[in-house]
Structure formats: C-alpha cells, structure tokens
Amino acid sequence: MTKNIRFSNLDRKKTIAKLKGETFDLVVIGGGITGGGIALDAASRGLKVALVEKNDFASGTSSKSTKLIHGGLRYLKQFDFWLVKEVGSERAIVHNLAPHLVLPEKMLLPLIENGSYGKWLTSIGLKVYDILAQVTGDDKRKMLEKKEALKLEPLLPKKILKGAGYYAEYRTDDARLTMETIKTSLQYGAMPLNYAEVTDFIYEEDMVAGVKVKDTALNTEFPIKAKYVISAAGPWVDELRGINNSKKGKRLHLTKGVHLVFPYEKLPIKQSVYFDIPDGRMMFAIPRGKITYIGTTDTNFNENKDSVKTDVADAIYLISAVNNMFPKINLEMEDIISSWAGLRPLIHEEGKSASELSRKDEIFTSDSGLISIAGGKLTGYRKMAERVVNRVAKKMEEDYGISVKDSDTEHIPLCGNDFKKYKYVKKYIAEIHERLTPEGFSQYDAWYLVTNYGKQTETILQYYSKQKEDDHVLGMAKAELKFTIENEMVQTPMDFFIRRTGRLYFDIDSIRNLMEPILAEFKTIYKLDDEVINSYRKTLEREMDEHSNFSLDRI
Numbered sequence: 001m002t003k004n005i006r007f008s009n010l011d012r013k014k015t016i017a018k019l020k021g022e023t024f025d026l027v028v029i030g031g032g033i034t035g036g037g038i039a040l041d042a043a044s045r046g047l048k049v050a051l052v053e054k055n056d057f058a059s060g061t062s063s064k065s066t067k068l069i070h071g072g073l074r075y076l077k078q079f080d081f082w083l084v085k086e087v088g089s090e091r092a093i094v095h096n097l098a099p100h101l102v103l104p105e106k107m108l109l110p111l112i113e114n115g116s117y118g119k120w121l122t123s124i125g126l127k128v129y130d131i132l133a134q135v136t137g138d139d140k141r142k143m144l145e146k147k148e149a150l151k152l153e154p155l156l157p158k159k160i161l162k163g164a165g166y167y168a169e170y171r172t173d174d175a176r177l178t179m180e181t182i183k184t185s186l187q188y189g190a191m192p193l194n195y196a197e198v199t200d201f202i203y204e205e206d207m208v209a210g211v212k213v214k215d216t217a218l219n220t221e222f223p224i225k226a227k228y229v230i231s232a233a234g235p236w237v238d239e240l241r242g243i244n245n246s247k248k249g250k251r252l253h254l255t256k257g258v259h260l261v262f263p264y265e266k267l268p269i270k271q272s273v274y275f276d277i278p279d280g281r282m283m284f285a286i287p288r289g290k291i292t293y294i295g296t297t298d299t300n301f302n303e304n305k306d307s308v309k310t311d312v313a314d315a316i317y318l319i320s321a322v323n324n325m326f327p328k329i330n331l332e333m334e335d336i337i338s339s340w341a342g343l344r345p346l347i348h349e350e351g352k353s354a355s356e357l358s359r360k361d362e363i364f365t366s367d368s369g370l371i372s373i374a375g376g377k378l379t380g381y382r383k384m385a386e387r388v389v390n391r392v393a394k395k396m397e398e399d400y401g402i403s404v405k406d407s408d409t410e411h412i413p414l415c416g417n418d419f420k421k422y423k424y425v426k427k428y429i430a431e432i433h434e435r436l437t438p439e440g441f442s443q444y445d446a447w448y449l450v451t452n453y454g455k456q457t458e459t460i461l462q463y464y465s466k467q468k469e470d471d472h473v474l475g476m477a478k479a480e481l482k483f484t485i486e487n488e489m490v491q492t493p494m495d496f497f498i499r500r501t502g503r504l505y506f507d508i509d510s511i512r513n514l515m516e517p518i519l520a521e522f523k524t525i526y527k528l529d530d531e532v533i534n535s536y537r538k539t540l541e542r543e544m545d546e547h548s549n550f551s552l553d554r555i
Contacts, residue, residue, distance in 0.1 A: 004415070004459065005186045009217065009491045010525075015193055016215060016222055023225045024050045024191075026392060027211050029198050029240060030232035032062035033174065033378055036181040036192075037385035037409070038232055043188035044412055045389065045405050050224050051190060052213055054197035054236075056495045057182055061234045062378070063175035063499050064308075064342020066259065066284055066295055069094050069102050069379045070169040081132060083360055087379040088133025091170050094382065098180060098414040099422045100454035102172045104139075105286075108273045109165040110149060110156050110325070115276045119143070122165045129167065139168035153270055155326045169272070171286065174378055175499040176452055179488055180414040181381075194489050201229065201244055201370065208244070208369045217491055227400070228392050231372040235305045235343045246366030252374055253348035254305070258314040259295030261338040261505055267292040267322065267329055277321040285322060289444055291337070291506055294318055301343055310339040315550050333550045338508045340547065347375045363388055382409055416454025425450065432457060440472045452501065459483055477514050481521055493522055493536050494543065504547060515540060 031053025043049045095102040126141035149164035195217040202210035210225040241247040361376030386407040393404035433446035469475035484490040484500045498504045
C-alpha cells in the first residue's frame with residue numbers, strides 16, 4: 001500500500017520555497033484528472049515534476065462529470081471505434097488501480113418503441129462494445145426480454161418497453177480519483193500546489209523555460225523553472241495558449257453538462273439506467289447512497305468559465321426527460337436537492353453540433369515549446385497522460401540525450417488501495433460497519449468512508465478515536481477534516497465540503513448541520529480572523545443556494 005505523505009497547506013511556505021529553488025524537468029499546469037495523471041506518469045518515470053493549479057485540485061471539469069468510468073457506448077453510433085476500444089479497456093485498469101473508488105455498476109439500456117436503439121442494433125452494438133473493451137465473465141452484455149427488464153427495474157414504462165440491454169460500467173467520484181492520483185505522484189517526488197495561478201511563461205532563447213505563478217493563498221508571486229511545460233488546464237487551455245501567443249489552428253469548443261440530484265426516495269431506481277430522451281439524445285439516472293442523480297445536457301457554452309451554473313431551463317429539460325421515461329415518477333423542481341454543471345473542453349470541428357463533437361484528446365506544441373493537451377474523457381486520463389509524457393520523453397532524448405523509461409502507471413495502485421480485488425472492498429466495508437455500529441453509525445457511513453478513502457479510513461478512525469465530541473457525526477467530520485487538511489491540501493471549507501467529501505452534491509443537508517463547527521475548526525487551525533470566516537460562510541451559503549435553489553424567482 002502507498003503510504004500517506006504529509007501534503008498540507010500548513011507547509012505551504014516550505015513548498016513554495018522548494019518550487020522556487022529548484023529547476024524541474026517538467027511543470028504541469030492544471031490540477032484536474034489529466035494534470036494529475038501527467039504528474040504521476042512523469043514522476044514515476046523518474047522525471048522531476050511540479051504541478052500548479054489556479055484554484056483547488058479538481059475544481060473544474062474533474063469534479064463535474066457524470067462520475068462514470070465508462071466505455072462510451074454512444075460513440076459506437078459515431079463509428080468512433082478507437083475511442084471505444086481505448087476507454088473501454090481502461091475501465092478495468094482504473095478499477096484495479098482503485099477498486100474502492102471505481103465501483104462496478106450494471107447499466108440497463110431500455111429498448112422502447114421508436115427509441116434510439118432497436119433490439120438488433122443494441123445486441124450487435126453491445127457485442128462489439130464487449131469485444132473492443134475486452135469485457136469478460138459476468139460483465140458481458142445480456143439482452144433482456146420485457147418481463148426480465150421490468151423485474152430489474154419496475155419503474156420502466158410498461159406500455160412502450162420492448163426489452164433491454166444489460167451491460168457493465170464503473171462508477172466513481174471524479175474529484176476523489178483526481179486527489180488520489182495527485183497524492184500517489186508524491187510517492188515519486190512530484191510537487192503539486194493548489195491556489196497557484198500561472199500568469200505568464202519564462203523564456204530562454206525564445207523557448208518556454210518555466211512559469212510565473214501567483215499564489216492566491218499567500219498573495220505572493222514566484223517563478224518555477226523547468227525544461228518543459230505541459231498545459232493540461234482543460235477549458236482554460238486556449239487562454240494559456242493566448243498568453244504564449246500560440247493560439248492558432250485548432251481551438252477548443254466548450255460544451256456544458258448539467259446533473260441534478262434528488263433524494264433516492266423521489267427516484268428509487270434499483271440500478272443505473274441509460275435511456276432515451278424525446279429529442280434523440282440519451283441520458284443517465286444513477287442511484288448513489290442517499291440520492292439518485294440524473295444527467296446530462298450537452299449545450300454550447302460561451303460565457304464565464306469560472307462561473308458555470310445550472311439554469312432553470314437545464315433543470316426543466318432533465319426533469320421532463322425523466323418523467324417521460326419513468327411514468328410512475330413525477331419529479332418537480334422543488335424535488336431537486338442539489339446539482340452540478342461543468343464544461344467539456346472539446347476540439348472544435350466546423351459544422352458539428354455539441355453532441356457530435358469527438359471526445360478524442362489532441363496535443364498541440366507551440367513554436368516556443370509549450371505543450372498543450374485538450375479533449376478526452378475522464379476514463380482515458382491515464383492514456384492521455386502517457387501520450388503527452390511520451391512527447392516530453394522524446395524531446396528529452398533529442399535535447400539532452402536523456403533516456404526516459406516507459407510508462408508503468410497501469411501497475412501503480414492509487415492511494416487508499418490495499419485491496420487485491422473488489423470483493424475485499426466489500427468485506428472491508430462490512431468490517432468498518434461492524435466496528436462503527438456501537439458508535440451509532442450506519443452502513444451508509446461505513447460505505448461512504450471506504451468508497452472515499454479506501455484503507456486511509458484507518459487514519460481517519462484513529463483521529464476520530466481522539467475526538468471528544470458527544471455528537472458522533474460531528475466527531476467523524478472533524479476527523480475527516482483533520483485528515484484532508486494534513487494529507488490533501490484543503491485550504492478552504494469549500495475544498496472540504498465540495499471536492500474532498502462530495503457533501504454538496506451527495507449529502508447537502510449535512511453541510512447545514514456541520515457548517516458552523518467546521519468553520520470554527522478552520523478558524524483555529526489556520527488562525528483566521530472573523531472577517532475571513534464570515535466570507536467563507538457567505539461563500540458556502542451562496543454555493544448551496546446556487547446548487548439547490550430552483551424556485552421561480554431564479555428565472
């Protein structure tokens with residue numbers, strides 16, 4: 001098992017001093033899953049790596065996906081066999097790297113009258129999907145008759161249902177996967193830093209030789225020197241190409257994807273469903289613990305990238321689609337308890353709609369040596385990282401005569417993974433439940449801890465045992481906070497409630513109960529004054545309102 005290395009903003013000044021004082025082989029811009037994957041790939045090959053993220057890790061696209069490690073079945077309709085093969089094969093690899101975070105999820109694809117998928121096409125498509133993705137055993141697709149489909153999911157529309165396809169996918173928490181990937185890169189000497197915005201590039205003989213960074217946490221600026229710079233900034237890639245005066249040729253095309261969250265009781269499906277929308281698109285409904293979430297939209301986006309919100313129109317569109325597919329369900333706007341909206345940084349193709357754009361990644365290299373990578377999918381992050389680091393490895397051989405070994409991230413377990421197989425994850429959840437039951441915790445609490453932290457749960461439980469709280473829920477939240485501050489670079493309450501724990505999306509009510517005591521902990525640990533704490537409180541309240549309030553006065 002990979003060991004925890006202290007990774008804390010309490011050590012921020014020391015970290016910045018090291019970043020300023022050394023010359024790196026590679027600086028990675030962007031702390032999402034792509035940037036994190038690049039840092040791990042490069043560092044594990046022996047390169048000296050720094051990573052900077054202008055906000056918090058995973059604060060952009062990498063906490064706003066559908067949270068599936070999936071093979072992209074719909075790309076078969078676009079005849080994008082290469083993409084299906086790569087991401088389909090990657091699912092099992094990423095599952096093995098983090099079986100506590102990447103969980104098997106059976107997917108039901110209902111076949112309905114006049115739907116997008118007919119029985120024959122679905123059978124052939126899923127068979128091709130299995131072959132391309134090298135699916136084996138019980139995960140292979142099955143075709144179900146109407147009666148079998150209704151037994152699996154009684155909420156399906158009996159009148160128009162003709163049968164279903166049944167196949168395997170994997171579910172994850174994208175922000176947690178990003179965090180554990182970045183933490184694993186620490187084992188190989190990588191130096192990641194959040195709240196560190198690149199404002200310009202350093203040049204030597206007209207070639208990029210590092211970055212100028214503005215530290216928004218300590219309000220200071222500093223340089224990081226490096227042989228090479230990779231921009232993996234997602235939706236912000238073109239902005240950095242603009243700073244580098246290399247924004248030419250292909251460009252990004254941003255599309256917005258929205259998801260809505262409901263109490264499980266409001267949409268009590270038995271497993272994930274991938275279903276038709278009347279306009280010809282497809283969408284997901286996915287049960288997860290206390291909630292069920294649905295999504296997604298796919299619309300062009302040309303507004304402020306730092307403020308991507310779920311519009312009332314988005315919510316109406318998704319709710320209407322669910323009510324159309326599940327006639328026994330009558331979701332309404334007031335049933336929404338949370339939501340999220342994120343951007344897909346796709347490569348622009350003239351004449352194609354948002355949904356038609358390819359999800360393939362592309363690499364751009366400017367005349368001054370800035371390497372940028374954009375496009376791609378969450379599932380393919382590891383291969384994207386391998387490809388772009390291969391580009392750096394080739395340059396290092398040409399420029400310095402240094403030979404860089406091949407990627408081996410396929411065999412590097414992520415932090416928290418000390419499980420040989422998924423069945424051991426389930427056993428561990430049962431063990432944690434048994435240990436926590438006398439304390440008043442539920443099976444959900446055990447599931448939540450293990451599927452967020454894996455074997456790092458043991459460290460959190462050690463912290464919990466030292467808490468002197470009558471309220472066991474608060475005691476555990478404080479233990480989580482201590483763990484994430486000391487090991488996961490939590491700087492603000494938003495980092496904790498949104499990206500490290502997922503509470504804003506999956507358990508929003510818990511924030512209302514925990515906000516004040518957690519703010520008090522921040523005040524003590526970071527020695528903050530009342531003004532800063534009040535600003536945090538207002539930000540949290542605003543985030544909760546923006547994600548959950550869809551009353552008519554928002555129109």
